[in-house]
Amino acid sequence: MGVTKGVWFTDEFKRDAVAQVVERGYAVSEVAERLGISTKSLYTWKAQFAKSPHERAEVLDQAAEIRRLKRELARVTEERTILKKATTYFVRESQ
Secondary structure: OEEEOOEEEOHHHHHHHHHHHHOOOOOHHHHHHHHOOOHHHHHHHHHHHOOOHHHHHHHHHHHHHHHHHHHHHHHHHHHHHHHHHHHHHHHHHHO
């Protein structure tokens, strides 16, 4: 949800506002004035919601892949740290 002058707008409201511009061809300034919102908010919402479902799905897939890779990196880093400690221990014990 976004805030404009202390008012919260639902995603549904934002999508409807964007649809008036993208699908129905109204000017951003006209829609913003009619709905009592700033043109800046409407442009921001347009950037957020005007992406095709394919583009949104791709972004979500990429975000999921990034989360998976971060988990894997953390695991590998932890394993490397454990192996370094073990190597240091065994080097000391063998001397």
